[in-house]
Amino acid sequence: MATLLSLKQRRERGIRAVIAKLEQRETDLNGHKQQLLQERQQLWRQWRNCGAAEQVLDQQEWQSFKSQLADYYQLDQCLLEQVKVTDKQCADLQIAKAEQRQLLRQALLDQEKLKLLME
Numbered sequence: 001m002a003t004l005l006s007l008k009q010r011r012e013r014g015i016r017a018v019i020a021k022l023e024q025r026e027t028d029l030n031g032h033k034q035q036l037l038q039e040r041q042q043l044w045r046q047w048r049n050c051g052a053a054e055q056v057l058d059q060q061e062w063q064s065f066k067s068q069l070a071d072y073y074q075l076d077q078c079l080l081e082q083v084k085v086t087d088k089q090c091a092d093l094q095i096a097k098a099e100q101r102q103l104l105r106q107a108l109l110d111q112e113k114l115k116l117l118m119e
Contacts, residue, residue, distance in 0.1 A: 001118050008111045015104045019097060026093045033086045040079045047072040 050068060057065055 001114065005111065005114050005118065008107060008114060012104065012107045012111065015100055015107055019100045019104065022093055022097045022100065026090060026097075029086055029090050029093070033083060033090070036079055036083050036086065040076065040083070043072065043075055043079065047076070 047069070050065075050072065
């Protein structure tokens with residue numbers, strides 16, 4: 001019985017370690033998301049500054065300007081997609097953490113039952 005209890009306690013420690021890794025990964029992802037959002041804000045400022053300049057453009061300069069604005073848009077869409085991917089990964093981590101917490105509750109319950117039987 002003592003060996004069984006030891007195995008259940010080792011399982012509990014393993015589950016707790018998995019939860020800690022998931023939480024660390026979530027923290028890393030949230031930091032990455034914040035970085036992406038800051039990059040996006042900076043991109044928006046550059047985009048606005050580019051569009052705010054009043055100037056007379058010839059045909060070639062106009063094409064270059066339109067291309068530059070299109071590049072800003074493309075970069076913005078790329079950053080937005082990365083934010084969405086990060087959000088999806090965070091949601092997946094939340095689900096995985098909930099599953100691990102359920103396993104932890106069950107492991108603790110099993111340990112408690114075994115302790116009662118050992119008494």
